[in-house]
Amino acid sequence: xxELLNVSKTYNSGKSNQFTALRDVSLxxxxxxxxxLQGPSGSGKTTLLTLIGCMARPTSGRIMLRNMGTASxxxxxxxxxxxxTSLPERFLTxxxxxxxxxxxxxxxxxxxxxxxxxxxLPAYPTGEPHxxxxxxxxxxxxxxxxxxxxxxxxDLLSGGEIQRVAIARALINNPSVIIADEPTAHLDTKLSRExxxxxxxFKKEGKAILIASHxxxxxxxxxxxxxxLMRDGQIISSGSAQ
Amino acid sequence: xRNSTIFFAFVAVGVILFATLMLxxxxxxxxxxxxxxxxxxxxxxxxxxxxxxxxEARYTRHPAVADVHSAFQDHPMALDHFPSGSLVTxxxxxxxxx
Amino acid sequence: xxxxxxxxxNIADFAxxxxxxxxxxxxxxxxxxxxxxxxxxxxxxxxxxxKHEAALILKDAPDMVVQRLVAGRQDxxxxxxxxxxxxxxxxxxxxxxxxxxxxxxxxxxxxxxxTAELQGPEPEKIIIGNGVARVRRLAAGDxxxxxxxxGKTSLLQVQSVLPYESEIAASDLVIMHEADFRLLFNFPxxxxxxxxxxxxxxxxxxxxxxKIVKQLPDARPILKSEILRTYxxxxxxxxxxxxxxxxxxxxSFIIFAWDKATGLSAEERKExxxxxxxxxxxxxxxxxxxxxxxxxxxxxxxxxVILAYGHVFFFSASLFEPALKGWAVxxxxxxxxxxxxxxxLAVLFFLTVLPYTFTTIIPxxxxxxxxxxxxxxx
Numbered sequence: 001x002x003e004l005l006n007v008s009k010t011y012n013s014g015k016s017n018q019f020t021a022l023r024d025v026s027l028x029x030x031x032x033x034x035x036x037l038q039g040p041s042g043s044g045k046t047t048l049l050t051l052i053g054c055m056a057r058p059t060s061g062r063i064m065l066r067n068m069g070t071a072s073x074x075x076x077x078x079x080x081x082x083x084x085t086s087l088p089e090r091f092l093t094x095x096x097x098x099x100x101x102x103x104x105x106x107x108x109x110x111x112x113x114x115x116x117x118x119x120x121l122p123a124y125p126t127g128e129p130h131x132x133x134x135x136x137x138x139x140x141x142x143x144x145x146x147x148x149x150x151x152x153x154x155d156l157l158s159g160g161e162i163q164r165v166a167i168a169r170a171l172i173n174n175p176s177v178i179i180a181d182e183p184t185a186h187l188d189t190k191l192s193r194e195x196x197x198x199x200x201x202f203k204k205e206g207k208a209i210l211i212a213s214h215x216x217x218x219x220x221x222x223x224x225x226x227x228x229l230m231r232d233g234q235i236i237s238s239g240s241a242q
Numbered sequence: 243x244r245n246s247t248i249f250f251a252f253v254a255v256g257v258i259l260f261a262t263l264m265l266x267x268x269x270x271x272x273x274x275x276x277x278x279x280x281x282x283x284x285x286x287x288x289x290x291x292x293x294x295x296x297x298e299a300r301y302t303r304h305p306a307v308a309d310v311h312s313a314f315q316d317h318p319m320a321l322d323h324f325p326s327g328s329l330v331t332x333x334x335x336x337x338x339x340x
Numbered sequence: 341x342x343x344x345x346x347x348x349x350n351i352a353d354f355a356x357x358x359x360x361x362x363x364x365x366x367x368x369x370x371x372x373x374x375x376x377x378x379x380x381x382x383x384x385x386x387x388x389x390x391k392h393e394a395a396l397i398l399k400d401a402p403d404m405v406v407q408r409l410v411a412g413r414q415d416x417x418x419x420x421x422x423x424x425x426x427x428x429x430x431x432x433x434x435x436x437x438x439x440x441x442x443x444x445x446x447x448x449x450x451x452x453x454x455t456a457e458l459q460g461p462e463p464e465k466i467i468i469g470n471g472v473a474r475v476r477r478l479a480a481g482d483x484x485x486x487x488x489x490x491g492k493t494s495l496l497q498v499q500s501v502l503p504y505e506s507e508i509a510a511s512d513l514v515i516m517h518e519a520d521f522r523l524l525f526n527f528p529x530x531x532x533x534x535x536x537x538x539x540x541x542x543x544x545x546x547x548x549x550x551k552i553v554k555q556l557p558d559a560r561p562i563l564k565s566e567i568l569r570t571y572x573x574x575x576x577x578x579x580x581x582x583x584x585x586x587x588x589x590x591x592s593f594i595i596f597a598w599d600k601a602t603g604l605s606a607e608e609r610k611e612x613x614x615x616x617x618x619x620x621x622x623x624x625x626x627x628x629x630x631x632x633x634x635x636x637x638x639x640x641x642x643x644x645v646i647l648a649y650g651h652v653f654f655f656s657a658s659l660f661e662p663a664l665k666g667w668a669v670x671x672x673x674x675x676x677x678x679x680x681x682x683x684x685l686a687v688l689f690f691l692t693v694l695p696y697t698f699t700t701i702i703p704x705x706x707x708x709x710x711x712x713x714x715x716x717x718x
Contacts, residue, residue: 097619125350125619257642264680271679285398289536293508293509306567306571329575
């Protein structure tokens with residue numbers, strides 16, 4: 001479970017281009033639930049995702065992680081919450097690597113290397129044995145029906161195939177939270193529906209899913225457990241869908 | 243086959259080869275004692291003063307006993323004997339005669 | 341420990357995949373780099389081995405050689421000088437040396453003609469160096485013709501050929517009997533080319549030399565230490581060709597390093613951002629750049645040095661032949677003893693590997709410390 005308490009984020013503070021992306025946001029995200037952040041661009045969705053995903057620290061407020069396998073980190077006990085706002089960089093990265101999987105809006109795959117290597121990349125710095133990672137990567141590619149593309153360069157794939165590679169990559173470290181930023185922005189209806197079906201399978205596995213989207217196919221879907229409306233860096237309303 | 247396996251194998255082979263060559267050098271040095279002694283004896287019995295490196299001209303063939311004037315007396319256009327002239331400079335002596 | 345090693349291997353994997361993306365560029369870079377290391381290492385090996393050999397062989401050279409100068413040129417030295425020198429206290433032996441040059445028009449080669457009092461050939465016979473035998477395709481028993489200074493032809497039979505190992509000291513020698521020598525060159529009796537002097541006490545050599553100059557002002561003594569010093573300063577970096585080679589090599593290293601040091605392209609920066617966003621730390625990215633740099637420089641160093649060793653010690657530095665041979669027709673086959681200077685090799689290693697690896701890491705530092713969320717926002 002992820003808990004945000006009065007979180008604010010200001011960029012370039014003190015300079016002339018100071019900009020407050022998030023203002024006093026409080027939110028709870030539970031396991032096995034799909035949360036959709038809805039709102040126009042500039043509403044702070046992406047910033048909220050980066051803060052939750054341990055990619056940046058909030059300017060003020062607290063973010064707590066509970067029951068997310070943080071017990072595997074030295075100094076923390078099972079069941080206790082971890083406040084990531086005060087963690088040193090090293091631990092933050094470790095948590096991010098093992099607890100979160102990211103699917104970016106532009107997919108952000110590395111060009112020029114194979115699909116398989118792209119999927120395995122997030123696991124490289126962990127020092128996990130190569131064969132185990134490779135096996136898992138191939139299984140993931142199999143799951144998304146693109147294992148035949150394993151030795152191909154990503155530059156040669158179609159949009160839908162690239163997205164599935166990006167999803168596979170997000171899963172390589174077996175994360176408990178999936179974060180997706182505008183995942184259907186570059187997909188047609190059919191592929192968007194396929195994406196939501198995959199999200200459904202994540203939900204069944206008990207993963208928490210957080211999606212930022214202004215696509216009604218996403219925020220109006222049955223799968224969405226709660227939709228958080230955002231505007232100008234603040235949460236206007238948050239409630240279960242329907 | 244992983245990239246790094248190939249690379250580290252290549253480096254390992256390289257390091258082993260390098261070490262082998264260094265050992266070869268040590269061994270060859272020991273084995274060449276006989277030859278060096280033989281050459282030394284030749285130098286001693288023939289009373290040689292120079293190695294036979296550049297046979298083009300007098301001051302390049304016997305640089306140890308050449309004088310500083312030799313360079314310009316051999317041929318008007320041979321201002322210097324290329325390339326030996328750029329590799330061997332006339333030596334400086336303490337007891338230069340008149 | 342395993343995880344630690346596995347992390348290095350994984351990142352090295354990706355570093356190599358990265359390099360393979362621009363296969364052509366990186367392979368040509370590697371080849372050129374290897375070539376530069378090969379040339380420098382060959383030069384270092386060759387010079388060091390040659391100097392090492394010179395020092396060992398020439399320590400049996402005469403203690404002192406005395407010449408006579410007339411108007412700045414070396415002239416023949418009369419036997420009377422030898423008697424005077426022999427009477428100086430400390431001198432144990434004075435031997436006149438007869439030697440000179442002969443130009444063989446048939447092949448265009450210069451030979452060094454000389455006599456030997458110990459182990460010399462029989463009258464009308466010659467002992468020739470291996471290089472002479474090679475250039476004129478002679479073997480023991482063959483006849484060699486010389487044109488004497490009085491116009492007559494001298495026919496001398498080859499008694500034996502000096503061994504192959506002696507090439508470095510005796511490649512171009514033609515050793516003959518004294519009578520034949522004087523006949524061939526119309527060499528005046530009672531005169532010699534110069535005198536070889538043996539001194540009883542080696543520490544007295546300079547004193548004896550000073551006495552010789554005092555007694556015989558037109559004599560010019562050359563000490564053994566000076567002979568050895570000549571060969572110590574051969575191929576000195578202050579000489580023309582060596583400094584050109586070293587300058588070129590230095591320039592190459594600078595160019596390689598400069599190419600890396602002038603910062604990252606936008607694509608490389610973006611890629612580092614992606615790596616940071618999928619969970620790579622700054623240290624991981626820097627390790628990646630380290631392996632990229634080291635892969636090329638370490639490979640170049642190992643290949644270049646190994647090839648250079650083979651070139652100099654197994655192939656007699658044959659690639660240097662056109663540079664060293666010059667106008668000479670007779671060129672000795674160097675079979676140098678592999679004397680290697682570990683210090684020079686260490687310096688070469690640090691020059692080859694460290695700057696290149698450094699200039700691959702440093703420019704990436706800035707990009708590597710970028711916040712991971714930058715990739716989200718781009």
